[in-house]
Amino acid sequence: MSGNSAVFPKAAYAAVGTINAALSALAKAFSDRGIKDCVQVNSGLPGPVMTGRRRNYLEQWAPLHDMTVEEATARFPKEAGIARYG
Secondary structure (H helix, E strand, O other): OOOHHHHOOOHHHHHHHHHHHHHHHHHHHHHHHHHHHOOOOOOOOOOOOOOHHHHHHHHHHHHHOOOOHHHHHHHHHHHHOOOOOO
């Protein structure tokens, strides 16, 4: 499974997209290698998680877009196509 930033890369998320793409590639490589030994490899990349880093980002982003932090926090999941933060 690929993270959204790996599938739809944007300049602002280049580092995260690179990491997600690398994790997906590594899991695929391990799964290809594990087939001969009957080893199953699964991977999952979390979507947006409400961390201190994300909250800080929203605190910086909100005033630049003429909205409160609460409005920005509510708007992001809708624009990202997710139901809620992790």
